[in-house]
Amino acid sequence: MKLIGSLTSPYVRKIRILLLEKKLDFDFVNDSPWEAGTHVPDFNPLGKVPALVTDTGEIFFDSPVIADYVETLGSHTPQLPADALEAVRVRQFEALADGIADAGVAWLLESRRAADKQDAGTIERQRNKVQRGLALLEKHLGSTEWLYAGQFSRADIATGCCLLWLDFRLPGFAWRSAYPALSVYAERLEKRPSFVATVPVA
Ligand SMILES: N[C@@H](CCC(=O)N[C@@H](CS)C(=O)NCC(=O)O)C(=O)O
Missing domain, CATH: 3.40.30.10 (Glutaredoxin)
Structure with a gap:
């Protein structure tokens, strides 16, 4: 493929x-x-x-x-629970992480416009989405290792990609100090070989 x-x-x-x-x-x-x-x-x-x-x-x-x-491809380590309702819950985390990234992309694109064309209201609206999303992830994560059912899943993959993208593209946004549990979690994720092998290249 x-x-x-x-x-x-x-x-x-x-x-x-x-x-x-x-x-x-x-x-x-x-x-x-x-x-x-x-x-x-x-x-x-x-x-x-x-x-x-x-x-x-x-x-x-x-x-x-x-x-x-x-x-659906074979019997490789599942990253989504077999139970349909549990799978929906993991996908909910994925939607949240992807949605934070969507808002981050909109924020980035607006901030790349010429200074006199930028709309501060748009940037604030998108930043609020990012912050509310991160606050919800921080709350769910609490002191646990992984987001869903104590097991690494697609929820963690999506969230890790979102958090590390914020570091990459919006380095001035100091999310790590505001969301300490997510910060420790991101440090753990970025050490996984699959994350190491896919570090963004500008
Ligand atoms: N919901 C889509 C979002 C994909 C997306 O927005 N990708 C960006 C790259 S980061 C893109 O291709 N943007 C091009 C465009 O919007 O024209 C997904 O999860 O695949």
Whole structure:
């Protein structure tokens, strides 16, 4: 199978880590949808990464859908509980982490506009989403090791990718001091071989 994505996207990183954790082979095609000449729209009409092409040529996009597809592949270490309701709970964490990243991306894009074109209200609105999301994750994590049921899962992969993307793209946003449990958790996650192997490259 072939994963199309950039080396900086938190959503692409989530899928790369998922595949590495499951020890599944894949080819990585480095293609940024922001670059002229990108082929991403040939795989995803929405022009977003990640997109995944299966061995039979089927295409999946939107990282939660790709992650669900990956979960169907054989008996590799599951990253989603078998029980349907428990799986929904893990996906809820994934939606929260992905949503924080969405708000972070909107914040970043607004802050990259020329100073006289930036809208302070937009930046504040997106930052509030990030902060509320992180506060909820911090509350859920508490003093536990992993977000759901004491076991490493897709919830942790998505959250780790989101937190470490904030470090990478919004370094001035000092989230670590405001959310100490998440900070310790992120330090633990970034030592995992799958995270080490996928550190964002600008
Ligand atoms: N919900 C999507 C979000 C994907 C997404 O926004 N990817 C960004 C890269 S970080 C992208 O491709 N942006 C290009 C664009 O918005 O045109 C997912 O989880 O796959």
